[in-house]
Amino acid sequence: MSTKCKWVLRLGCIAAAAVCILIGIWRGECAVILQKAVKICLECIGIG
Template structure:
């Protein structure tokens, strides 16, 4: 499959990947990674049925 055909047959997926990268960058810029990390490095009491 040539690059042109690959792009043509995967156009929606390429668009979503590009949008995903923008979303991740915006989220990182807003400080969301810190929220994820803070939640993930402490035992999630709700997840294990305590909190």
């Protein structure tokens, strides 16, 4: 992979990441994650 190609991918990914994060925040995904994370996740600990 050439250096130029790598830089195009890097910048493209960083820009896409920023857009995705903003869309996620706008859709209220953070609230879903917070709601799940502040309660004991019974599936994660193996209770079900």
